[in-house]
Amino acid sequence: MTEVIIFLGPPGAGKGTQAEKVSNKYDLAHISTGVMLRHHVKNETELGLKARNLLDNGLLVPDDLVTEMLLERLNENDAASVVLLDGYPRTLTQAESLERPENNLLIKKVIFFDIDQDELITRMLERGRSDDTEDSIQVRLEAYKEDTEPLLHYYEKKGLVKRVNGSGSVDSIFKSIENVLT
Numbered sequence: 001m002t003e004v005i006i007f008l009g010p011p012g013a014g015k016g017t018q019a020e021k022v023s024n025k026y027d028l029a030h031i032s033t034g035v036m037l038r039h040h041v042k043n044e045t046e047l048g049l050k051a052r053n054l055l056d057n058g059l060l061v062p063d064d065l066v067t068e069m070l071l072e073r074l075n076e077n078d079a080a081s082v083v084l085l086d087g088y089p090r091t092l093t094q095a096e097s098l099e100r101p102e103n104n105l106l107i108k109k110v111i112f113f114d115i116d117q118d119e120l121i122t123r124m125l126e127r128g129r130s131d132d133t134e135d136s137i138q139v140r141l142e143a144y145k146e147d148t149e150p151l152l153h154y155y156e157k158k159g160l161v162k163r164v165n166g167s168g169s170v171d172s173i174f175k176s177i178e179n180v181l182t
Contacts, residue, residue, distance in 0.1 A: 002074065003082045004098065004105050005181075006089070008151060009113030010144045011137070012124040013166045014173060018113075019086040021174050026181070029078040033087035036069055037061060058136030060143055063093045071103065082108075091147045095154060110155040111180055113173075115166030117141065 005028070007015040016032055023030035040048030041055065047069065051061045060066075070088055073079065089095040098105055120141070124132045155161045164176040 001104050001106050002079060004107045005082070005084045006107060006110045006155075007084065007086045007113065008110050008148070008155070008161075009115065009166060010117070010120055010148075011140045012120040012127075013113035013115045014123070014170070015086045015113055017170060018173055018177055019084050021170075022177060022181070023084055025178075026082075029076075029081075029083045031070065031073055031079065031083055031085055031088070033066055033070060033085075033090075036073065037066075040069075055131050056136070058131065058133075058139030058143070060090060060147070063091055063097070066090075067094055067097045074103070074105070089151060092150060092154060095151055107155075107158075107160060109162055109180070110151075110160045111177060112152055112161050112163045113166035114163050119167055 005022075007019055009015055016034065019030045019032065022028065037048075037051050037055065041052045042048070047061075047065060050065070054061055066088065070085075074083065089098060097103075098107065121134075121137055124137050125134070152161065162180040164173060164180060166173060
């Protein structure tokens with residue numbers, strides 16, 4: 001059975017940055033749906049072509065396509081023991097998909113990045129990605145509030161959520177995550 005740690009929080013909260021640090025220190029498979037999607041877009045795969053227009057407009061790729069891609073990735077050798085999910089699940093449907101018995105996954109912890117919205121917007125504009133325009137950021141934040149924020153309550157009811165302060169330096173946030181993991 002593969003153990004799963006989920007990084008949950010709004011776009012721009014630093015999940016990807018911290019996931020890289022955690023996966024390097026603890027030798028975990030870091031699976032980022034954002035990185036997977038951008039790879040498909042860059043390489044103009046069938047999924048990438050479908051996703052490009054959605055991403056450029058700040059919209060999310062449909063659950064079934066993202067879930068299919070994730071489950072395929074979870075079958076790779078490095079994902080056999082413990083995985084760190086960054087950007088998945090984003091919806092209750094995706095969360096329920098993870099928990100299907102046939103997936104052989106055990107969600108151990110959900111680390112929630114608690115951060116101020118103004119700081120999020122500033123961070124996202126400063127990282128300079130083509131899909132980070134003021135309009136697309138607002139669309140993504142609204143989608144987060146509607147689709148992803150309910151996951152916080154879903155996982156809190158299961159007793160899986162550990163909160164970390166998403167503000168501050170990369171190192172101070174990492175230290176908070178280390179405290180939660182140990």
